[in-house]
Amino acid sequence: MIKNIINGSLCITYCRTCVLLRTFAKSTDTIGIASLGKSKKKLGKIGPMVEKKVLPVETDPHKLANFVCGSNLMKEGCDIPIKPDSEYPDWLWSLNTGKPLPLEELEPDSKLYWRRLRKMALRNNSAKKKLKPF
Template identity: 55%
Template sequence: MWRTRVSSLFSLTVSSAAVSCRLLPAATTATQQHRHYAKPLAGLGKKGKMKLGPTMEKVRLPVESDAEKLVTHVMGSHPVKEGREDVKLKDDSEYPDWLWTLRTGKPPPLHELDSNSKEYWKRLRNLALKEQNKLKKLKKF
């Protein structure tokens, strides 16, 4: 019969005659920590017994189906106020000229912007930040 000691935390006893192994913690049961898990709330596991919180009802907004009104008015120009009519569209000649020169598509590329403008430097900073974030994602640590 022979015995082997392994580390100070555990004691391992191997008996060649009985071929038995025991792995015991070195700490006594009085000093061991016990896990106390939170108790489940009553009724949460069962459907229909208890509500989990306030429910939100889906708001149904009225949708205009009149084709003539859709073409002649700005729909939803007063969504909050009750009893207000939507703004009626005017003839193109009644709007200012600068309105028709506004860019509605993608912003201009960086090389088209003036390098002395604030917009240029903001765009340059955002592009640099995006590039730095892409490089940080590639790092492992």
Template identity: 40%
Template sequence: MAMSHGRSFRSHIVGREAVGLVLRRTFAAAGGKAKKGKGGAAGDGPKASSLGKEVKSTTVVGANILKDGADPKILADSEYPDWLFHLLDKHPALSELRRKSKETLSYQDLKRLVKLDTRARIKENNSERAKN
């Protein structure tokens, strides 16, 4: 005998008028048989993409945020700004920045040192207060 456990809760969103939102989630008992419809069981495996290889290699699939828009095309590297390719560069860790002389650090590295050092001091102070 398959039994299901249901849980529901109600939350109210207050705006101009109160709107009730009811969510329900059910769980099937373990060992129960799944019903199969005409199309087979749902979620049997990953579904094959309906997009062709040409579309995948020339467009940024899923980047469209507009209702009536289309996915943007992938451009040549020369079409993008230079700073874009430096976003994924590795930044030095706090220990490396502390080892270097502060006079030789670039402005960005000096800013990073101050930020990371402040963050480390705050974490240390918080852990000390938590112990007491």
């Protein structure tokens, strides 16, 4: 149920959930909504907005070259030192760090080949579904 009360230059609209106040000024119109005691915090899409923390960036070249910066999660202690290459396993140096290999270069007997093939088929099917009107 909506009720309008016009009082000179102020128009008040009553509704179940809110009260709409409109003032009629000569130069500009302003509208305000009274929330009848609901939350006064500024809310985002998910919940209350939280300010982002600015993390310090390490600029010391000696520390960057000799330690894994950011590996220490505790308040006290130090970051993990980088060891010589001989102390790491051999398979670590053969990992692909660039772009993924194309499907033609993968072995058809490998699990990665079939996963990539399935992913490509799912993307192709979803693209076809988007083209259909109904």
